[in-house]
Amino acid sequence: MKSLLSDISSASASPTGGRGESETGSGKGSQAPSGEACSVPVQARDCTESATLPKGNHGSGEADGLKALSVIGLVIIVILVINANLPSPPAAPVPSPTVQPPPAPKLPFFPLPDVVGPQASGLREMIDASQADDESRLAKAKLLLDKLPRPKPPTDNAIRKQARDLNTEGTKLLAAGDFLHSAQFYYDGSKLDPSDVELADNLGYALLQAGEFDEARKALLSALTISPVRANSWNSLGMVYAALSKPADAIAAYQNGWRYSRSRSKTLSTWLTIAQSYPNPLVERAADQAFTKVAEHRVALQLRTAVGKLRSSGVPVVLPNGLKSVADELVAPANLIFVVDNQTFPIAVAEDGYSLYLASTPDCDAMYCLLGNLSARKGDAEQLSPEQESIPLNGQINAIWKGEAGKGILWISFHRDGVNYSTELGARREVVIDLAKSMADAVPIPPSPRQLVAGVPPQLSAAPFAERPGAGSPGNAPTAPPLAAVMPTQPTRLPEELPPVGADNILNNNQIRYCLAEKIRIKAHEAQVNANSQSSVNALNRYVDDYNLRCAAYRYRRGTLESVRSEVEPYRQGLERDGIARAAANP
Helix, strand or coil: CCCCCCCCCCCCCCCCCCCCCCCCCCCCCCCCCCCCCCCCCCCCCCCCCCCCCCCHHHHHHHHHHHHHHHHHHHHHHHHHHHHHCCCCCCCCCCCCCCCCCCCCCCCCCCCCCCCCHHHHHHHHHHHHHHHHCCHHHHHHHHHHHCCCCCCCCCCCCHHHHHHHHHHHHHHHHCCCCHHHHHHHHHHHHHEEEEEEEEHHHHHHHHHCCCCCCCHHHHHHHHHHHHHHCCCCHHHHHHHHHHCCCHHHHHHHHHHHHHHHCCCHHHHHHHHHHHHHHCCCCCHHHHHHHHHHHHHHHCCCHHHHHHHHHHCCCCECCCCCCCCCCCHHHHCCCHHHHHCCCCCCCCEEEEEEEEEEEECCCCCCCCCHHEEEEEEEEECCCCCCCCCCCCEECCCCCCCEEECCCEEEEEEEEEEEEEEEEEECCCCCCHHHHHHHHHHHHHEEEECCCHHCCCCCCCCCCCHHHHHHCCCCCCCCCCCCCCHHHHHCCCCCCCCCCCCCCCCCCCCHHHHHHHHHHHHHHHHHHHHHCCCCCHHHHHHHHHHHHHHHHHCCECCCCHHHHHHHHHHHHHHHHHHEEEHHHHHCCCC
């Protein structure tokens, strides 16, 4: 017997000194005639005349000259002595020589040729298909690229070895942080062996690290024409597109890196490292967004829209990977389970945890459509009280069965890595435990790096979850109201059981309840049918035909029909919403 409950748990110039010419004057020093005095200066010259002294007392003139020289010499000595005793004037500051940074190496291979033609369009198609999460389209684009001609390796093994040696030397320079010079080695190697995808990939990564983003893009696309499934090239291309302010292309490239990775967990770990510490904020944000998008695929489809917001809390996100058991409990398609995020039931996040509500309609703002709550809160493991029960979820985690959090609401919680994860659900015990098991088996999704999160309050509330104040309470960030306060005091659905096909069958209470409820759903569905749409009409007819096979004529015990009808009537509004949802699913 299945119960039609509306509760669930979701979810990148050296100075040019003038040479002095030494003149060696070639003056000819000729010998003076006898008895003639020839005064020869520093530079020789011809003495062609005798030097004659003026008439007069030559001796007395010489003495006066000597006296004058003595006086002059004495004055010079005195001046020198005085100057020696005076303080020296401060030396003029000698300007420090300007140290010019060495110029960045000008690499002769700039600019690189761009990828063009069918290779370029094929890679563009792989990026577009990744953005659309279209695996079939992606596979077709890869297949077309595989059929295109690729560079052939050199036939001379010596040349191939020379190319590999250049790769080794480039990698040494790359590790030392000399990115542009390492790029030169990788480029030279790839010219020798254009089929070596590692050389092309390393060239792109070195140019990325050097900040030559557009040149890096060309090199990485070239590497992908050689191997369209090279994960390293896709991941580096994601960083390049992010640095070029193309976030959609960046996330798509990252996703292809994850798709083709041989170690997906290592790839996700690398993305987190980039998101936490890469010097370019555009690259950080794109890596985190790519991580979030991939992480969404780890949880139930209906909960994926909440993953990004929940990661802004300070705790790992743990959500079930499916909601089948809850959907079965509701006797409704699983896609009728929604995460609610409105003023009445907001998704609440804080440094110490998060909380979200599940409902049978996306805009639920009242009790009748609310299904349950999933929450997380930092803290020590709770101690099992005598009235509680320990429930094994898997080989490592036990849960605490807390029973009723409110009338009709069952509550279970478990502790993992310093966080208490709770599930509150208006469903049968087995369904609540099954949901908790799915969460215990889930891979935790780490919170977003703190530098990418702004405005998150430190706490959801100081009160325990079940006593949490209502939304928008003073002094706290808006938090979801406690589940026990908003859930109805009776189950959101009464149990229904599908009757057997045939006429005149004696039906039990749950089967009669199905027939009465299904009639209400069909009436609401019928009012919304698009008479101009064959698919809309056909959908209604399928429900009507099935109803007629089971409920057109049946028998029951005296008094039962009136009793069950009185039980179903309070749920009419919810049943009508179910019918309207059926019509919306088949426009």
